[in-house]
Amino acid sequence: MSDLLERLRGRGWRLTSQRRVVAEVLDDGEHVHLTADEVHARAAERLPEISRATVYNTLGELVTLGEVTEVSTDGRAKRYDPNAHHPHQHLVCTGCGTIRDVHPTGSPLTDLPADQRFGFTVTDAAVTYWGLCPACAS
């Protein structure tokens, strides 16, 4: 995390207490794939006055900087993934919405042949697997 704060400072970020607690929440390892409201709730435990607008602002900035990835599986609230530097994919339970990181072999980007690119400059690919988790299957 101190790494992240250093990188942000290096990019000219003003280091406010609000930004610090948001970064800490994302970085504490326990909680990946949180919604903005969940980030806000956890941030507010440490800094009660923090506003939802600031959480949204900070998350958006972290996404722009490439430090955090936005995950929108269904039409519900977006989730924020601090594992931006570990390329991976997601396995989502259709029952309870749980998200697990998965690391299949191969790169999906290379699976798209040139004759299927239609002149696009393809820069990214997201794979989402759907299924029932053990708890929901029983």
Place this chain on the structure above:
Amino acid sequence: MSDLLERLRGRGWRLTSQRRVVAEVLDDGEHVHLTADEVHARAAERLPEISRATVYNTLGELVTLGEVTEVSTDGRAKRYDPNAHHPHQHLVCTGCGTIRDVHPTGSPLTDLPADQRFGFTVTDAAVTYWGLCPACAS
């Protein structure tokens, strides 16, 4: 389309004028990946009194029946894809949001090894490619 209407009638659907125009809009070949509001606008050209609630209801039923697929790439409005019987994936322009169907080789489902399934019964996989379309790249 008559195929679709036949299938629906066979499932006990009451064939109302509203359901008919929604099915026609989805099926006219020109317009894939429409939002619910776009479907409503085009349906209203033929049947001005049709309500948004009915469009949402009908689209939801078609999705449940497996006749139409819901596509939610970003956090914006869901899009409805009548190509449900032609398995395919999507290439999305990050500039203008255009969606193209693509048909890469191989099945992404089989790419997830057993030791990455965490006990899930995996039933589906969606691949979304991101990039800039020719128009937006220039």
Place this chain on the structure above:
DNA sequence: TTCTTGACTTGGATTGCGTCCATCGTAGGA
């Protein structure tokens, strides 16, 4: 240390997308 200033934060209003619900209308069978 104090001053200054523009970047940052705030909460309330607003928007976008979708669902819910009480009431009305009608498709299709008797």
Place this chain on the structure above:
DNA sequence: TCCTACGATGGACGCAATCCAAGTCAAGAA
């Protein structure tokens, strides 16, 4: 033709996210 259960309606509502004008403060200057 009549009945009625299923479907349509539109307005209220809910949730996620953005916008905005006003207030606050981090951090460089002196």
